[in-house]
Amino acid sequence: MISTATAMAAPTITYLLFFMIFILIMLHAQIFCIEASSDEDKKLHVVYMGQAPSQDNGHSYTTAVALHLDMLESVHGSREAAEDSLKYSYWKSFGGFAAMLSSSHAQQLSNMDGVVSVFESKEVQLLTTRSWDFVGFPASAQNNNLGYQSDIIIGVIDTGIWPESESFSDTGFGPVPSKWKGGCHTTADFPACNKKLVGAKFYRTLPYPAPSFDFLSPRDLFGHGTHTSSTAAGNHIKNASLYGIAKGDSRGGVPGARIAMYKVCWVALIAPACSYADILAAFDDAIDDSVDIISISLGSNIALNYFEDVIAIGAFHAMKKGILVSNSAGNSGPNKGSVVNSSPWSLTVAASTIDRKMESELLLGNNISIQGLSINTYTMEQPWYPLVYGGDVANISGGFNSSYSSICEPGSLDSTKVKGKIVLCYYYPDEPDDSVYSAGGAGVIIILDSLNDTAFTWFNPATVISSKQGELVFSYINSARSPIAKIQKTTTPKISAPIVASFSSRGYNPITLEILKPDITAPGVDILASWPSKTPLTYYTEETRYPDFNIISGTSMSCPHAAGAVGFIKSYHNDWSPAAIKSALMTTAFVMDPTLVGNGDAEFGYGAGQINPLMAIDPGLVYDANVDDYINLLCTEGYNDTTLRLVTGDSSSCDFIEPSKIGARKLNYPSIMVFTALEKSFQAEFPRTVTNVGVAKSTYKAILSAPSGINVTVEPDTLSFTSLNQKLSFNVTIEGGSIVSETLLSGALTWSYANYTVRSPITIYAI
Ligand SMILES: *[C@@H]1O[C@H](CO)[C@@H](O)[C@H](O)[C@H]1NC(C)=O
Ligand SMILES: *[C@@H]1O[C@H](CO)[C@@H](O)[C@H](O)[C@H]1NC(C)=O
Ligand SMILES: *[C@@H]1O[C@H](CO)[C@@H](O)[C@H](O)[C@H]1NC(C)=O
Ligand SMILES: *[C@@H]1O[C@H](CO)[C@@H](O)[C@H](O)[C@H]1NC(C)=O
Ligand SMILES: *[C@@H]1O[C@H](CO)[C@@H](O)[C@H](O)[C@H]1NC(C)=O
Ligand SMILES: *[C@@H]1O[C@H](CO)[C@@H](O)[C@H](O)[C@H]1NC(C)=O
Ligand SMILES: *[C@@H]1O[C@H](CO)[C@@H](O)[C@H](O)[C@H]1NC(C)=O
Ligand SMILES: *[C@@H]1O[C@H](CO)[C@@H](O)[C@H](O)[C@H]1NC(C)=O
Ligand SMILES: *[C@@H]1O[C@H](CO)[C@@H](O)[C@H](O)[C@H]1NC(C)=O
Secondary structure: OOOHHHHOOOHHHHHHHHHHHHHOOOHHHHHHHHOOOOOOOOEEEEEEOOOOOOHHHOOOHHHHHHHHHHHHHHHHOOHHHHHHHEEEEEOOOOOEEEEEEOHHHHHHHHOOOOOOEEEEOOEEEEOOOHHHHHOOOOHHHHHOOHHHHOOOEEEEEEOOEOOOOHHHOOOOOOOOOOOOOOOEOOEOOEOOOOOOEEEEEEOOOOOOOOHHHOOOOOEOOOOHHHHHHHHHHOOOEEEEEEOOEEEEEEOOOOOOOEEEEEEOEEOOOOOOEEEHHHHHHHHHHHHHHOOOEEEEOEEOOOOOOHHHOHHHHHHHHHHHOOOEEEEEOOOOOOOOOOOOOOOOOOEEEEEEOOOEOOEEEEEEOOOOEEEEEOEOOOOOOOOOEEEEEHHHOEOOOOOOOHHHHOOOOOOOEOHHHHOOOEEEEEOOOOOHHHHHHHOOOOEEEEEOOOOOOOOOEOOOOEEEEOHHHHHHHHHHHHHOOOOEEEEOOOEOOEOOOOOEOOOOOOOOOOOOOOOOOOOEEEEOOOEEEEOOOOOOOOOOOOOOOOOOEEEEOOHHHHHHHHHHHHHHHHHHOOOOOHHHHHHHHHHOOEOOOOOOOOOOOOHHHHOOOEOOHHHHOOOOEEOOOOHHHHHHHHHHOOOOHHHHHHHHOOOOOOOOOOOOOOHHHHOOOOOEEEEEOOOOOEEEEEEEEEEEOOOOOEEEEEEEEOOOOEEEEEEOOEEEEOOOOOEEEEEEEEEEOOOOOOEEEEEEEEEEEOOEEEEEEEEEEEO
16 A cells, blocks of 8 residues: 655655646756657657558467567667667557667667658657536536446546445446457456546656665556546536535436546656656557547647657547547646647647636734635634734754745744744745645745646645735734634635636647647636545645545546546447537637636637537537648658558658648638738638538538638538538638738637537637
């Protein structure tokens, strides 16, 4: 079992990390940057070889390994060295392998026949009760088709799962669907899967952490995977809360569906680490195991080219098998162009708020009440506590002055002046509550202006206030003889929502400029979901809180909401392609208000809007796309025939496709994106085709909303269908004059018939 004492030996670092995971301070990125690269150093590399040969033609694990060893032998010079270096052979869903290679050997391999790309196996990061009701998706609607949901299997690639959680109990579940080919990697600490949790495997090539740090099994030490799995497809549980906070029912998007966990992230000293090589191995299995959907709440710090990005590669081969991959947009917002996981064939999910704020009231002795933000599970016992400012109570003899103690740096506080008191500190990424706790303080007030939309859990009674609110506290401290204060337990008042979280990564899409990303947004702020019962709330050795539910934030939390919605659509339309399902979600999304504070980045923040699962099961029309359509896009992105044939495994050819910068406009995408240069007038054409999945005889009319100064036309502007599955095409033309400064303009094309509205955002970015 976990010993927090061993796992969390360095509370300061690990707690910082905990904070880091969900708001993504870029420490990790810096670690990558300062990494020295020496030719002599062997590093784990992924050699990606595109489509695997068909198993029907005698292709097997053995033939794959033999091929990979031959290739490795030709660079290493001996079979033995080849065998030593090979870590994985991918062979089921795509071809390739992971091996320890020097950069010169990696270079040699990249020139070999059959190789698409060779890249170092780096690491990626991990990026409710109310949340489903908030998106207009009540439990009653889910329960209407629980029977159909039971055929759906959601694959989750994450930190593992806590199988004993009520969210994954199989009470009431029928037999495992017969299509299921996956397995359960049982160990002493992970005895079995069940009819709800139908599969669980783990993948670990990392040289660290030491096995004692994490369960060498699919069991979840960190909590992230248990949380995301229960959000996607956890059972409906009544009376869930975090010590009474956010009390209500907890349920996944498709409570009747099954879950398969693929554990690829491992608790390490710095942060949970998930290696590219392991992620690809998980995709190789999950696709072949016949999951219906993959939810992956992981991502790199920056967007990568599609065939050097393991999540894009995995999602591509999943798409070919009809599996839609829901992936997180990233937690590097609000900078423009920060979105990751932006492949056109995946669903890229931003994070937004729900209508519930985690408010922890700060009461001052002069009766002033300040609405702070935090997840404070404590009820402070005394009516009042003495209040001091960290800057006034430096441990002078310890060598600290007020510069350190104002931000409550570790060790900087004088314990004789802090004991039993509430301390006011400016935020500094070294957990003010650690030093306050060490000095014997009773609670902490943290001044922080960024991230004012997301609440965090602290080790002490704590609340976070703005510097403006801080002025009230300072003036009280400076005027009162013996200032006193109290921090109240968190309450959850209603607020206006949805607003895109400040941490949620924003478009534009840096890899394909004219495919709008993110695609959609879903709840990802202060989300309550299941938690392993042996994982503490914070990573202090003295932590005593071990809840069954936890409230955390990130695009990690929104991604499984979208995956759950995908599962819900699939339970009605098992035959829809990944593109059709994505289209249904995007064109029926709840339209967000760009004038609300936080939504100023418009579509770059929320894509088509907030998911609306109930509407998405009956979208009227869908924008469909298949493998060939994505191949055409890749041709225009400069991939050549040789590479593409490897990726697709057939004789795809770019011969008839003119490479052009505007090729992405031809992809039948449910959104429209123009990327244009400043001070140049522009004209952009978007051919589109919709498939009728609504009413056989139906006539849709185009409703255009054009940004001012821009002409948008659609030809024809009426689509008359006579049968289901009929396809009709149209062209959208967008013309604009010269734009002089960086501008983001928003409009929309909506096809309307009876109660159907099929809306595509039109986004124009001039830079
Ligand atoms: C709900 O949970 C709380 C604690 O989380 C408990 O005190 C209470 O008794 C529960 N209520 C019901 C009806 O089960
Ligand atoms: C605070 O409010 C209470 C009750 O409303 C009142 O009795 C008390 O005098 C007030 N104290 C100050 C300092 O205003
Ligand atoms: C001040 O810091 C020193 C050095 O860390 C420590 O030994 C001492 O206990 C601290 N004093 C107080 C009063 O907190
Ligand atoms: C505190 O000490 C640091 C380094 O010794 C110094 O740079 C800083 O100016 C000092 N601050 C104050 C308020 O004296
Ligand atoms: C949060 O911060 C943003 C940007 O600094 C600001 O515009 C907004 O008003 C703040 N919101 C609250 C509730 O303080
Ligand atoms: C295709 O691209 C690969 C890798 O960039 C290159 O080695 C090869 O020569 C190209 N083939 C053609 C036909 O352009
Ligand atoms: C769209 O425009 C292209 C040429 O730009 C034309 O060939 C095609 O027929 C048009 N499609 C429709 C449906 O009007
Ligand atoms: C938009 O259309 C109007 C009317 O046809 C025309 O006068 C104007 O020049 C067009 N604007 C642009 C930017 O093309
Ligand atoms: C639209 O109306 C039809 C017929 O009344 C109904 O069957 C369908 O469910 C409705 N669809 C939506 C999206 O409301």
